[in-house]
Amino acid sequence: MGKFPALMIILASSLLFHQTLEAVNGARCFGNLDSNSSYAQNRRDLFSTLANDVVTNGGFYNASLGQYPNTVYALGFCEKYYEQKACVRCLESLALDTETSCGNITKSFVWSSDDEDRFWCLVRSSNQPFGNLELIPPLIEADPDHIGPSKDMNLFMQQWESTVNKTLEIATKADSSSVHKYYSVVKAEFTEYPNVYMMMQCIPDITSQDCKHCLGDCVEYFRERFRGRKGGIASLPSCLFRWDVDSFHSSFEYSNSDGQFMLRFNLDMISMATADFSPENKLGQGGFGTVYKGILLNGKEIAVKRLTRGSEGGIEFRNEVSILTRVQHKNLVKLLGFCNEGDEKILVYEFVPNSSLDRFIFESKHITFLLVQAWKRWAEGRPEVIIDPLLVKNSSVEIIKLIQTGLLCVQENATNRPTMSSVMVWLGSETITIPLPKAPAFTESHSQSEDGAMSMSNVFTELSSR
Numbered sequence: 001m002g003k004f005p006a007l008m009i010i011l012a013s014s015l016l017f018h019q020t021l022e023a024v025n026g027a028r029c030f031g032n033l034d035s036n037s038s039y040a041q042n043r044r045d046l047f048s049t050l051a052n053d054v055v056t057n058g059g060f061y062n063a064s065l066g067q068y069p070n071t072v073y074a075l076g077f078c079e080k081y082y083e084q085k086a087c088v089r090c091l092e093s094l095a096l097d098t099e100t101s102c103g104n105i106t107k108s109f110v111w112s113s114d115d116e117d118r119f120w121c122l123v124r125s126s127n128q129p130f131g132n133l134e135l136i137p138p139l140i141e142a143d144p145d146h147i148g149p150s151k152d153m154n155l156f157m158q159q160w161e162s163t164v165n166k167t168l169e170i171a172t173k174a175d176s177s178s179v180h181k182y183y184s185v186v187k188a189e190f191t192e193y194p195n196v197y198m199m200m201q202c203i204p205d206i207t208s209q210d211c212k213h214c215l216g217d218c219v220e221y222f223r224e225r226f227r228g229r230k231g232g233i234a235s236l237p238s239c240l241f242r243w244d245v246d247s248f249h250s251s252f253e254y255s256n257s258d259g260q261f262m263l264r265f266n267l268d269m270i271s272m273a274t275a276d277f278s279p280e281n282k283l284g285q286g287g288f289g290t291v292y293k294g295i296l297l298n299g300k301e302i303a304v305k306r307l308t309r310g311s312e313g314g315i316e317f318r319n320e321v322s323i324l325t326r327v328q329h330k331n332l333v334k335l336l337g338f339c340n341e342g343d344e345k346i347l348v349y350e351f352v353p354n355s356s357l358d359r360f361i362f363e364s365k366h367i368t369f370l371l372v373q374a375w376k377r378w379a380e381g382r383p384e385v386i387i388d389p390l391l392v393k394n395s396s397v398e399i400i401k402l403i404q405t406g407l408l409c410v411q412e413n414a415t416n417r418p419t420m421s422s423v424m425v426w427l428g429s430e431t432i433t434i435p436l437p438k439a440p441a442f443t444e445s446h447s448q449s450e451d452g453a454m455s456m457s458n459v460f461t462e463l464s465s466r
Contacts, residue, residue, distance in 0.1 A: 040103060042066035043125055046074040047099065050123070051091035055084050058297040059180055060204055062130055075130055077203055079120040080180035083266035090121035098123060111139065111235040122203065124237060133210040134237035140221050142232035143244070147194065153228050163188040163196045163243075164219055171200040172212045180204065182211045182239075187247075194230070194245035202239040214239035265348055267341040270294065274304055293351060301351035302336060306344070308414075371410060375440055378407060401427065407437035 042065045053061040054076040062075040078087035094110055102108040102125075109124040124130070147156055163186055170184035182202035189195050200218075202211035218234035218241035226232050231244030242248070273294030274281050283291045289307040296302060339346040377385045383403050384396060405426055411417050416438070418426070426434050 037070045038066060039070040039072060039106065039127065042070060042072040043074065044099065046072055046125075047095040047123075050074055050076045050095060051088040054078055054091055055087055056297075059087070062205070064129070069127070071127060073126045073129055075122070075124040075203070077122040079201060080183045082121075084268045087121060091123060094121060094123035098125060109134075109237045111233075111240050120201075120240060120242075122240075131205050133206050133214060135214060135217055136236070138218075138221055139235045140225065140232070142222070142226035143230040145230045146228045147230055147245075157227065159188065160196060160243075163198055167198045167200050168212065168215055168219075171202065171215060172208050174208045174211075182208070196243060196245065197247050198241075198243040199248075200239070200241050206238055211239060215241055265337050265339040265346070267339055267344055267346075269296070270304055270339055270346060270348070272297070273302060277304075277306060294348075303349040303351045305347040305349065307346065371440060374403060375407060375437075378403065378437070379439075401434065404434055404437060407440055408435060410440040411438060412440060 046063060046065050050061065050063075053063065055078075059078045059080070059082055060076070062073065064071055064073045066072055076091050078090065098108050098110065107126045107128075109122070111120060111122050147153065166188075167184050167186040170186065171182050175181040175183075180201070181204050183200070185197075185199045187195065187197055200215050202214055206214070214236055218236060218239060221234045222232050222241070231242075231246070231248075233240070233242045235241070271277065273296050274292045277290075277292055281292045281294065283293050283303065285291070289305050292304045292306065294302045294304050334350040335347060336350055337348045339348070374383075374386055377383050383400050386403070387396065387399050405418070405423055408416070408418055409423070416435075426432055
């Protein structure tokens, strides 16, 4: 069993100490307050700046105020990938609810959602320090509707349990670079049953093992009481578990069934990281946009690619992010996330010192850049050379179509690059003629851009005759 902080002991001894436990608007308030103490004023003073302190410190903040026995400890936490305005609005609302509903109570905790932004935040206050695992009291809510006929329930629950295990595994792999180090969202797609959308998160001031314990208790609460429901929420002072058969979070739009997803940055965060896209932080510029160096509040260095307005439509941008989510490799500069607020469409990469973001695939200066090799073989009329021999026999024509499309996607002139919708049409048709590529951007030489381009019909003829 987990550690036993004062909060748990008070609840276990409620009859002895005649303390009250009540639920008000989803909050838990407990512990009577001496009417002559300065505790309430200290709490109001802490709450007055809590929301801004949380945003300033990257999404999590705790502080104390006052002298014993009227010391107040307060904690605020915004869900990962928060937008500043939504975070502040959510926290200020909870602080006000706490003051209104728990004015004469020493301890409180509440997770709450901002329905407008499908976003979660937490506010806690206590006369005891935080930092230990706290498992009670729970807040449990469930969808009143059931999944379906009981005969199907066992199979669905097997898939549900599998999704729980996957989400729990990801959430408890601590990311020490962020205050949101325990977090995961997973989308599980099924053919015969509803999809499952699941989120888990722990506050950062507990251990990975404690986070696993806390989330395990949340799952067990739901499993025991609401098996077969279409969704629900189980929250404890140290963690939150939520799932549904419908998407309830924007991150699921950029998530795949393996639980991989892109971090959704808010524009204020990126502006702050890049000093409002200062020219001094500019790393380079290309046809699709400008790349800036930035530093997040936690000190992590990033490279921010601000796409030229109008260069990508909203749907195409989401398609690109979705594809990049799935295509990660040890030799690729890692895509950390994105931002698509208003007209802004931004990609955020890890920052690689002394390297070019344009050269996505390389290991050292002695290794030939893959794009150069691909173009060289294409210009020679031998694109099959870069194809795995195991694939050539049955799929050579389709693979060469992919190579041709890939070369078009990295053309130096942005107007020569296809849109995502064009690519989908090309790859889905056997009759449409695909344009011939010229020398792509970032190759070491463009001397073959005109003479080296050859007809695809010649390539296909040579391959078919073998």
